Amino acid sequence: xxxxxxxxxxxxxxxxxxxxxxxxxxxxxxxxxxxxxxxxxxxxxxxxxxxxxxxxxxxxxxxxxxxxxxxxxxxxxxxxxxxxxxxxxxxxxxxxxxxxxxxxxxxxxxxxxxxxxxxxxxxxxxxxxxxxxxxxxxxxxxxxxxxxxxxxxxxxxxxxxxxxxxxxxxxxxxxxxxxxxxxxxxxxxxxxxxxxxxxxxxxxxxxxxxxxxxxxxxxxxxxxxxxxxxxxxxxxxxxxxxxxxxxxxxxxxxxxxxxxxxxxxxxxxxxxxxxxxxxxxxxxxxxxxxxxxxxxxxxxxxxxxxxxxxxxxxxxxxxxxxx
Numbered sequence: 224x225x226x227x228x229x230x231x232x233x234x235x236x237x238x239x240x241x242x243x244x245x246x247x248x249x250x251x252x253x254x255x256x257x258x259x260x261x262x263x264x265x266x267x268x269x270x271x272x273x274x275x276x277x278x279x280x281x282x283x284x285x286x287x288x289x290x291x292x293x294x295x296x297x298x299x300x301x302x303x304x305x306x307x308x309x310x311x312x313x314x315x316x317x318x319x320x321x322x323x324x325x326x327x328x329x330x331x332x333x334x335x336x337x338x339x340x341x342x343x344x345x346x347x348x349x350x351x352x353x354x355x356x357x358x359x360x361x362x363x364x365x366x367x368x369x370x371x372x373x374x375x376x377x378x379x380x381x382x383x384x385x386x387x388x389x390x391x392x393x394x395x396x397x398x399x400x401x402x403x404x405x406x407x408x409x410x411x412x413x414x415x416x417x418x419x420x421x422x423x424x425x426x427x428x429x430x431x432x433x434x435x436x437x438x439x440x441x442x443x444x445x446x447x448x449x450x451x452x453x454x455x456x457x458x459x460x461x462x463x464x465x466x467x468x469x470x471x472x473x474x475x476x477x478x479x480x481x482x483x484x485x486x487x488x489x490x491x492x493x494x495x496x497x498x499x500x501x502x503x504x505x506x507x508x509x510x511x512x513x514x515x516x517x518x519x520x521x522x523x524x525x526x527x528x529x530x531x532x533x534x535x536x537x538x539x540x541x542x543x544x545x546x
Contacts, residue, residue, distance in 0.1 A: 258346055258347060258349055259342040259346050259363060260342045260346075260363050260364075260365060260370070260373065262342075262356070264356045264361075264363070266356075267357055268337075268360065268385075272357060273360075275357075276334075276357060276358065277333075279358070280326065280333065284322055284325075284326055284358075288323050289326075290457075291319075291455070291457055292323055292426075292430045292459065292460045294323065294460050295461045295462070296327050296461075296463075296464075297462070297493065298463050298464030298465060298490075299464060301464050301465065301466045302329055302332065305418070307331070307335070307384070307386050307417075308381050308386045308415075308417055309332065309386050309387075309418060309419075309420050310386070310387045310389060310408055310411055310412055310417055310418070310420065311328075311386065311387065311388045311389070311419075311420050311422050312389055312390075312391050312408040312419050312483050312487070313388065313389075313390055313421075313422035313423070313424055314422075314423055314424055315392050315394065315424075316395055316428040317395060317427040317428050317430060317431045317432065317433060318395070318431055319430045319431040320427050321338055322359070323424065323427060323430075323460060323462065324424065327462045335385055335386060336360065336386040336387070337360045337362050337377075337386070337387055338355075338359045338360060338361045338362070338387075338388045338389075339361075339362060339364045339387060339388065339390070339407070340355055340359070340361035340362065340364065341364065341393075341394070342363035342364060342366075342373075343365075343366070345361060346361075346363040362376060362380065364377065366393045366394065366405075374407070374411070374414075377389075377407075378411055378414050381417055382415050387411070389408050389411075391404035391406075391407060391408050391483070393405050395433045401484070401487065401488065403484075404483065404484040406476045406477055408483060409470070409476040409479040409483060410476045412468075412469065412470060412479065413470050413476055418467035418468055418469045419467065419479075420464060420466075420468070421464075421465035421486035421487045422464055422465070422490070423461075423463045423465075423487050423490035423494070425460060425461040425462075425463070425491065425494045426459060426461060427460050429456065429458035429460075430455065430456060430457070430458050430460065431454075431455050431456075432454070463491075463493055463494065464490075465486050465489070468482065468486060
C-alpha cells in the first residue's frame with residue numbers, strides 16, 4: 224500500500240517531474256521552429272550519427288544506387304594521391320545526383336563529406352531538415368543571394384577536415400545542359416586553400432527527371448523546382464572526376480569559377496570520346512575566358528536540346544545542326 228501511495232503521488236506531481244502549468248491569463252506563444260539557415264545540424268556530424276549514416280550508405284544506399292543507376296566511373300585516379308579535404312563541384316540535373324555522387328566516392332572521402340543543400344528546399348520543414356542532415360550530412364546554404372553566414376559555415380567545416388559536395392548551378396538543370404556556375408565553390412577554394420575537383424554526372428536526368436513548377440520563372444535556380452518529383456526509372460549513368468584545381472596566383476573567384484565550369488564541360492565531352500578529343504572539342508568552341516557560354520547547349524527547342532545532349536560531341540560544336 225505504501226509503495227502504491229508513493230507512485231501515485233509521483234504520477235500526480237508537478238514540476239520538476241512534469242512540465243509547469245501555464246497561466247490561463249497569458250497567451251501561449253507558438254513553439255519556435257528552427258528551419259532553413261537557422262537549423263542546428265551539428266548533431267549530424269557526431270560519431271554515433273556518422274556511424275549509422277555510414278552503415279546505411281554502404282549497405283542500403285550504395286547497393287540501391289547500383290541497381291537503379293549502373294554507373295561507369297572514370298577519373299578516380301585523380302583522387303588516389305591527393306589529401307582531403309576536397310571541394311567536389313558537379314553539374315546538377317536531378318535529385319538523384321547527390322546520393323549517386325556520394326556512393327561513387329572512395330571510402331576515405333565518402334564518410335567524411337558534407338553536402339551543401341538549398342535551405343529553402345531541403346530545410347524548409349523540420350522533418351526534411353532531420354532527414355537530409357542524417358542521410359546526406361547536408362548543411363543549409365542560401366542559393367538565391369550571397370550569404371556570409373552560409374559561406375562561413377561551409378568554410379569552417381572544410382577547414383575542420385570535411386569534404387564538401389556543392390552544385391555551383393544553384394539548382395537542377397531543366398534539360399541536362401549546364402547552367403551558369405555561381406562562384407561559391409571558387410570562393411571557398413580561395414578562402415580555405417583547398418582544391419576543387421570538377422565532377423560531371425551524365426544521364427541522371429533520365430533516372431529522376433526534374434519537373435518545373437507551374438508558373439515558375441525561367442527553369443533552374445531557386446523557386447523553380449516542383450515539389451512533385453519526376454518518375455523514378457532505371458537508367459545507366461556516368462560519373463567523371465577531373466583533376467583537382469586550385470586558383471592561380473592573383474586569380475579572383477569569378478575567373479576561377481569559369482575555369483571550373485570549363486573543366487566540367489570538358490568532362491562532359493569525355494563521355495562520348497576520350498581525354499584528348501574532349502579537350503580539342505572544348506578549345507575549338509571557346510577559350511577559357513569564354514567558358515561561361517561554352518556548354519549551355521544550342522539555342523533551339525526543348526526536344527532538340529535534349530537530343531543534342533545525348534548525341535556524340537561532333538554535333539555539339541554548333542556546325543552540324545539540321546535545318
